[in-house]
Amino acid sequence: MELTRRESFALGLGLAASCVPMPALAARDSANASLNDLARRGGRRFGSTIGLRNGSLRDRHYVELISAECGVIVPENELKWQWIRPTPAAFNFAGADLMVDFALENGLAIRGHTLLWHHVRWMPPWVAGHDFGANPRAEAERMIREHVAAICTRYGRRIHSYDVVNEAVDNETGQMRETAFSQAAGSAEAVLDLAFHTARETAPHAELVYNDYMSWSPRNEAHRSGVLRCLEGFRRRGTPVDTLGVQAHIGGGGSDVTTGFDTRQEADWRRFLDEVTGMGYGLIITEFDVNDRNIAGDFAARDRAVADYARAYLDLMLSYRQLGDILAWGMCDRYSWLQHNTPRADGLAKRPCPYDEDFRPKPLREAIAAALRGATPHRS
Numbered sequence: 001m002e003l004t005r006r007e008s009f010a011l012g013l014g015l016a017a018s019c020v021p022m023p024a025l026a027a028r029d030s031a032n033a034s035l036n037d038l039a040r041r042g043g044r045r046f047g048s049t050i051g052l053r054n055g056s057l058r059d060r061h062y063v064e065l066i067s068a069e070c071g072v073i074v075p076e077n078e079l080k081w082q083w084i085r086p087t088p089a090a091f092n093f094a095g096a097d098l099m100v101d102f103a104l105e106n107g108l109a110i111r112g113h114t115l116l117w118h119h120v121r122w123m124p125p126w127v128a129g130h131d132f133g134a135n136p137r138a139e140a141e142r143m144i145r146e147h148v149a150a151i152c153t154r155y156g157r158r159i160h161s162y163d164v165v166n167e168a169v170d171n172e173t174g175q176m177r178e179t180a181f182s183q184a185a186g187s188a189e190a191v192l193d194l195a196f197h198t199a200r201e202t203a204p205h206a207e208l209v210y211n212d213y214m215s216w217s218p219r220n221e222a223h224r225s226g227v228l229r230c231l232e233g234f235r236r237r238g239t240p241v242d243t244l245g246v247q248a249h250i251g252g253g254g255s256d257v258t259t260g261f262d263t264r265q266e267a268d269w270r271r272f273l274d275e276v277t278g279m280g281y282g283l284i285i286t287e288f289d290v291n292d293r294n295i296a297g298d299f300a301a302r303d304r305a306v307a308d309y310a311r312a313y314l315d316l317m318l319s320y321r322q323l324g325d326i327l328a329w330g331m332c333d334r335y336s337w338l339q340h341n342t343p344r345a346d347g348l349a350k351r352p353c354p355y356d357e358d359f360r361p362k363p364l365r366e367a368i369a370a371a372l373r374g375a376t377p378h379r380s
Helices: 005-009 035-041 060-069 094-105 136-158 180-185 188-202 218-237 266-278 299-317 363-373
Strands: 046-050 072-075 109-117 161-166 207-212 243-246 282-290 323-328
Touching: 035 046, 035 363, 046 060, 072 094, 072 323, 094 109, 094 136, 109 136, 109 188, 136 180, 136 188, 161 188, 180 188, 188 207, 188 218, 207 218, 207 282, 218 266, 266 282, 266 299, 282 299, 299 363, 323 363
Parallel strands: 046 072, 046 323, 072 109, 109 161, 161 207, 207 243, 243 282, 282 323
Antiparallel strands: none
16 A cells, blocks of 8 residues: 555654755865765765665754765665565555655755665565466566566656666676576576666666676675676676666775785776776766774774775776766764674774764765865766
């Protein structure tokens, strides 16, 4: 059952104060422009995730920070299948509607994340046991088409970019992941292609993105190869994919014992990006943060190490004219998903975001700003 907008706002989420335009933080002079202002000088936008489940949309200070620094937002969870498709026959758009309304009322663009998270772990529980009937392929295709079309049609031109498919490549093997949908439809490729074709038909204005979390560390070599095969397949089959979304959750593997971060395979990463852009794909950073779980030292030392590592990564990424918007996966440490994921051995809070838990800017914020000031201008 679909809720009306009035009913959505009465769900007890405590959002009334957050869903109206908020005053920006103190105005910045030209030497200390907002991150979005700096990104726009290079033809890009800077933005962040914001959400209901973690409470960030209820926090006036966080909303002010988003308003001051960002030009685009992305819902952290509210467009994912687990949230929006509670049963095979029902959609719940209440949370997503609130996010879209918030963006429009605050003059922000909004991305859609994600139309299909092609991973068994992140499908709603009902998917695994769903009865696809006597013609499972037709039923799987109907459900994928219905799901993608419902979202794209509902939000129309209000959403300008979609992560159509998320994480379809197994990070350990580089092979395509299987789900109940791909098993019913005959292959993962059939499901992915259908999602992209349906998105193009129902949101012809939108940037269509394949989103994944391969990166420059040695443990990502198989993943990078698998993503390249996936992208090559899209081109070979004529699948309408515009852009590779690079999640850019960097840092936390600790393969470099000296720094505590992932080893920077910069040459290998450039070769990967060269192959991606050589196929005609654009690039977008969709979920940027820096995991400092293996970094020793006090906050000052950790913050400096995070900033230096991030600056090297962003300088490399921003040397590509094909790189468009950059979105952080959280602007403030208080609301970072990493606080509850792979905790630090010393039990201390992580510091992965541009602002600390008390909304004070950290060296990472200036590292992002400096990288944007020196960026190669974006050209698609």
